Amino acid sequence: MARITRPVWAIRCLVSGCKTLFEVAMLEEGKQQEVICPSCGEHYVYPPKQEDEQQ
Numbered sequence: 001m002a003r004i005t006r007p008v009w010a011i012r013c014l015v016s017g018c019k020t021l022f023e024v025a026m027l028e029e030g031k032q033q034e035v036i037c038p039s040c041g042e043h044y045v046y047p048p049k050q051e052d053e054q055q
């Protein structure tokens with residue numbers, strides 16, 4: 001059984017009917033990455049920016 005050796009976050013797809021849990025690599029603070037749900041192909045930017053939540 002393979003072990004994950006680098007730190008990762010697990011995020012859950014928000015698409016109803018998908019809800020797949022998948023892992024993304026942890027980045028340096030302040031950096032973001034585009035991640036794609038392996039199940040449905042939905043794009044996410046992770047981690048989300050704080051500013052986006054205030055709109």
Ligand SMILES: [Zn+2]
Pocket residue numbers: 013014015018019020037038039040041042
């Ligand atoms: Zn999905």
